[in-house]
Amino acid sequence: MKQPSRRAFLKTAALAGGTVAGLSATAKAGPKNVLSPDRNGVLVDTTVCIGCRSCEYACRTAHGLPTPPLETYGDKTVFKEMRRPNTGALTVVNQYPNPTKSDLPYYVKVQCMHCDHPACVSACIVGAFSKQENGAIIWDTDKCIGCRYCMAACPFQIPSFEYEKALNPEIRKCDFCYTRTQENKLPACVDACPVEALTFGPREEVVRIAKQRMATYGNRYVNHVYGELEAGGTGWMYLAGRDFADLKFPKLGASPAPGVSEAIQHGIFAYFVPPVALYAILGAIMWMTKTREEGA
Amino acid sequence: MKHWSLCLITLFLFSPTGFGQGSKWEKHAPPPHTDVQCQTCHACPKPTKTDPCLVKCPRMHILPGHHPEQTGPNVLQMGDIASQYGPVVFAHKLHAEMSEMSGGCYDCHHYNSTAMTILSCRECHPKSRARADISMPDLKGAYHRQCMDCHRQWTHSTDCNGCHLKNEPGKTDAEAMRARELAGKVHPEVPLPTRVSYETRNQNGSYVTFFHDDHAKRFGLKCADCHKQEGCVRCHDVTKSKTADTKIREVKTQRSMEQLHEPCFSCHASDKCESCHVAAPMKAFDHARSSGWALNRFHLALSCQKCHGEKKRFTKVDTKCQTCHKGWTAAAFKHRITGLQLDETHGGLECESCHIEMNFAKPPSCAGCHEDKTYPAQRPGKMVSTTTNN
Numbered sequence: 005m006k007q008p009s010r011r012a013f014l015k016t017a018a019l020a021g022g023t024v025a026g027l028s029a030t031a032k033a034g035p036k037n038v039l040s041p042d043r044n045g046v047l048v049d050t051t052v053c054i055g056c057r058s059c060e061y062a063c064r065t066a067h068g069l070p071t072p073p074l075e076t077y078g079d080k081t082v083f084k085e086m087r088r089p090n091t092g093a094l095t096v097v098n099q100y101p102n103p104t105k106s107d108l109p110y111y112v113k114v115q116c117m118h119c120d121h122p123a124c125v126s127a128c129i130v131g132a133f134s135k136q137e138n139g140a141i142i143w144d145t146d147k148c149i150g151c152r153y154c155m156a157a158c159p160f161q162i163p164s165f166e167y168e169k170a171l172n173p174e175i176r177k178c179d180f181c182y183t184r185t186q187e188n189k190l191p192a193c194v195d196a197c198p199v200e201a202l203t204f205g206p207r208e209e210v211v212r213i214a215k216q217r218m219a220t221y222g223n224r225y226v227n228h229v230y231g232e233l234e235a236g237g238t239g240w241m242y243l244a245g246r247d248f249a250d251l252k253f254p255k256l257g258a259s260p261a262p263g264v265s266e267a268i269q270h271g272i273f274a275y276f277v278p279p280v281a282l283y284a285i286l287g288a289i290m291w292m293t294k295t296r297e298e299g300a
Numbered sequence: 301m302k303h304w305s306l307c308l309i310t311l312f313l314f315s316p317t318g319f320g321q322g323s324k325w326e327k328h329a330p331p332p333h334t335d336v337q338c339q340t341c342h343a344c345p346k347p348t349k350t351d352p353c354l355v356k357c358p359r360m361h362i363l364p365g366h367h368p369e370q371t372g373p374n375v376l377q378m379g380d381i382a383s384q385y386g387p388v389v390f391a392h393k394l395h396a397e398m399s400e401m402s403g404g405c406y407d408c409h410h411y412n413s414t415a416m417t418i419l420s421c422r423e424c425h426p427k428s429r430a431r432a433d434i435s436m437p438d439l440k441g442a443y444h445r446q447c448m449d450c451h452r453q454w455t456h457s458t459d460c461n462g463c464h465l466k467n468e469p470g471k472t473d474a475e476a477m478r479a480r481e482l483a484g485k486v487h488p489e490v491p492l493p494t495r496v497s498y499e500t501r502n503q504n505g506s507y508v509t510f511f512h513d514d515h516a517k518r519f520g521l522k523c524a525d526c527h528k529q530e531g532c533v534r535c536h537d538v539t540k541s542k543t544a545d546t547k548i549r550e551v552k553t554q555r556s557m558e559q560l561h562e563p564c565f566s567c568h569a570s571d572k573c574e575s576c577h578v579a580a581p582m583k584a585f586d587h588a589r590s591s592g593w594a595l596n597r598f599h600l601a602l603s604c605q606k607c608h609g610e611k612k613r614f615t616k617v618d619t620k621c622q623t624c625h626k627g628w629t630a631a632a633f634k635h636r637i638t639g640l641q642l643d644e645t646h647g648g649l650e651c652e653s654c655h656i657e658m659n660f661a662k663p664p665s666c667a668g669c670h671e672d673k674t675y676p677a678q679r680p681g682k683m684v685s686t687t688t689n690n
């Protein structure tokens with residue numbers, strides 16, 4: 005175990021860093037954005053995943069979402085279409101052909117990447133989003149005003165919005181099973197995966213394991229750990245047997261790029277717009293957008 | 301004892317990467333791989349005979365050799381999740397028999413101790429998924445990785461109930477029944493093809509005919525000599541005859557030129573392309589056509605190796621009787637053994653009179669004495685039954 009003093013120091017440093025990185029204006033509200041050295045990560049080995057979708061089932065059950073019976077998850081026809089996580093399914097698995105072994109297609113589980121430098125946290129103007137010590141990016145539904153800046157900011161297009169709900173629509177995404185991990189349980193998907201395609205552990209350790217696997221089973225993998233550096237590093241990382249671009253992973257640089265979102269936030273706060281006015285403006289924008297959508 | 305441990309320390313200090321040639325090591329059978337370090341197998345710096353402090357999971361291929369598959373367990377029952385499912389019945393022997401062509405025992409027992417004991421999965425793979433050492437999969441992951449890679453290929457399904465039977469009242473006997481059923485089961489004999497003809501992209505000769513029967517039976521090759529990394533789906537595929545999901549199946553397995561030729565080249569490396577790539581599928585192997593010497597009766601019954609030496613490249617043999625039949629003499633030879641009993645006149649002749657230059661591959665000639673006779677229209681004796689040997 006690490007020395008508490010060192011950890012405390014690092015936390016403060018990370019907090020300070022986060023503040024400089026553009027949260028000064030909301031410092032009072034203080035959305036948490038810590039980069040703890042103890043943060044967790046998950047390695048998704050897409051060469052091991054068998055596409056059973058047990059993780060999808062476990063995720064829905066753990067989050068109290070409507071869940072079809074487990075037996076129906078064996079249905080392979082769902083793979084005919086590419087799916088994205090949405091408000092009803094916070095994680096989904098997609099299938100891609102394996103050019104060298106047609107009988108063993110690749111499967112890629114998609115969910116929030118739990119970025120080290122989360123664009124969603126930076127973009128959220130009311131500080132509803134936060135990055136916790138254990139690495140989870142969570143959000144506070146009570147604070148959320150439904151502006152959907154997080155959706156626009158996320159480089160992986162993860163947060164989704166309950167458009168279908170007229171009253172109290174909410175933002176939804178994978179929360180790294182925050183409640184479960186607080187109780188020292190594994191994330192539901194990690195726990196359920198029959199082949200342990202999902203390896204959960206301290207992020208540093210997860211990166212080490214990923215590199216070790218590439219070194220030991222060289223011809224199984226392309227030489228890249230997706231997420232180690234992408235978008236400034238992510239909590240969830242991937243190994244793959246074919247080029248990540250072929251598996252529809254966005255090509256991202258190593259710099260955390262919440263750029264646009266920060267600009268919006270800074271712009272608003274730079275002119276000392278009081279929160280009440282802000283709500284009014286945003287309300288108007290939302291109303292307008294909504295009318296336009298309904299009209300379309 | 302003192303001397304022994306001193307020697308160990310010395311070796312440990314000066315030769316950490318290899319087992320030295322020191323005489324004391326004679327007591328310790330050297331591991332088959334020279335790159336094995338002491339620490340791979342011994343946890344303490346001073347292993348002794350009484351306390352060799354062997355590492356439980358050495359994580360290295362140091363299995364000294366195959367043990368006969370009969371000594372492995374027949375059927376295993378794995379009941380780790382007894383609260384939800386009945387035990388999984390695993391036909392160990394049946395799988396071991398089949399594994400020969402796809403990596404053998406190593407496929408599952410990939411790391412072993414030097415102590416000649418075969419480690420089971422649970423001895424290295426921990427039962428808990430939440431754990432400090434995440435460098436290898438937990439037991440659940442390890443099991444499923446081994447099973448699912450093959451089973452999902454041929455069933456195209458990842459359903460649990462192929463192996464796991466849910467605990468339900470009244471179903472308690474199901475596993476026991478399955479275990480009994482699998483216990484005596486052996487893998488059915490694989491029907492071997494006689495001849496396989498491949499259509500290739502070679503422009504000078506697109507057909508390659510492979511005489512499977514000859515290679516497997518006559519030349520005595522073992523299955524694993526050619527089928528080294530054969531997936532189970534070569535034979536097992538529940539949807540093969542049905543219309544398969546085209547989305548998955550349209551991608552053909554790509555194999556490089558080297559990979560395609562590898563099984564042939566281990567023997568035929570010096571052959572020219574044209575010896576295999578020809579314009580039409582070849583007929584079955586015919587000794588007369590290929591060598592000019594038709595085999596009959598006794599010679600036909602022999603294995604190829606008898607005349608041509610061991611498998612791998614066969615050498616051309618001349619047709620002199622003495623080459624194989626050491627000490628053969630014309631005087632002691634009874635011609636009737638060939639099926640033709642020479643009449644009195646011809647029985648006294650030298651072999652060369654009819655078999656020109658003692659070349660028995662060519663038909664005999666009557667021209668030396670008779671102007672108007674030919675063989676086999678006219679025969680120098682009578683045909684006799686060749687089924688008896690007198």
Ligand code: SF4
Binds near residue numbers: 122158
């Ligand atoms: S993937 Fe998107 S939603 Fe998840 S932490 Fe990163 S920016 Fe936020």
Ligand code: SF4
Binds near residue numbers: 097
């Ligand atoms: S549970 Fe594991 S193996 Fe199954 S689809 Fe999810 S990640 Fe893949």
